[in-house]
Amino acid sequence: MDIERLPIDGVVLIRPRRIGDSRGFFAETFRRDRLVAEGLPCDFVQENHSLSRRVGTLRGLHYQLPPRAQAKLVRVVRGAILDVAVDIRRGSPSYGGHVKAVLSAENGHQLLVPVGFAHGFVTLEPDTEVVYKVSDVYAPAEDRGVLWSDPALGVGWGVASDAVHLSDKDRALPPLAAAENPFLFEAATA
Ligand SMILES: Cc1cn([C@H]2C[C@H](O)[C@@H](COP(=O)(O)OP(=O)(O)O[C@H]3O[C@H](C)C(=O)[C@H](O)[C@H]3O)O2)c(=O)[nH]c1=O
Numbered sequence: 001m002d003i004e005r006l007p008i009d010g011v012v013l014i015r016p017r018r019i020g021d022s023r024g025f026f027a028e029t030f031r032r033d034r035l036v037a038e039g040l041p042c043d044f045v046q047e048n049h050s051l052s053r054r055v056g057t058l059r060g061l062h063y064q065l066p067p068r069a070q071a072k073l074v075r076v077v078r079g080a081i082l083d084v085a086v087d088i089r090r091g092s093p094s095y096g097g098h099v100k101a102v103l104s105a106e107n108g109h110q111l112l113v114p115v116g117f118a119h120g121f122v123t124l125e126p127d128t129e130v131v132y133k134v135s136d137v138y139a140p141a142e143d144r145g146v147l148w149s150d151p152a153l154g155v156g157w158g159v160a161s162d163a164v165h166l167s168d169k170d171r172a173l174p175p176l177a178a179a180e181n182p183f184l185f186e187a188a189t190a
Pocket residue numbers: 048050059060062063072119120121137138167169
């Protein structure tokens with residue numbers, strides 16, 4: 001697998017190698033040793049699977065507060081998404097900045113989102129299924145989020161606001177400036 005470091009430190013794009021033969025392909029989609037060797041989050045304790053029926057379904061931007069903060073390893077097993085990670089670590093040189101990547105069943109790419117980032121995606125195809133590992137368990141009391149359309153973030157989702165399908169919860173999320181956010185940038189991790 002190839003591991004590509006993206007413009008914001010800590011967020012990486014992982015491209016598993018697909019070994020094709022007459023039956024189809026085989027790919028190793030998770031290798032803890034490779035993540036350890038790169039000093040990346042690697043200890044996942046839960047895996048999630050979501051199905052989004054409509055194109056333009058947007059889930060995010062979400063994170064959990066410490067002590068239940070989550071790193072996430074995201075991939076798509078059907079359809080396609082534009083996956084987005086927003087740096088919410090106060091003091092970070094890229095605070096409020098984001099990286100995004102198209103993840104699809106076809107390209108097999110994965111995004112590794114560290115703790116200290118809000119995560120979300122918008123679907124690019126109908127019936128899109130996203131499977132992702134998280135480094136801490138679900139904790140509703142620590143579940144938080146930032147409004148997908150916060151102008152201070154300037155995320156280009158590629159979908160018109162009136163075509164986005166959101167949960168009521170996500171529609172009501174605050175902008176980053178008003179969000180509960182204890183994450184601090186640790187220069188030592190730079
Ligand atoms: C996240 C989660 C949710 N749930 C329950 C809670 C609700 O009854 C239902 C749907 O939850 P929610 O609307 O928060 O699901 P998403 O909008 O897909 O949230 C996820 O979307 C973005 C992309 C993320 O990065 C997070 O992993 C996660 O917040 O599943 C669970 O039982 N366990 C869980 O780990």
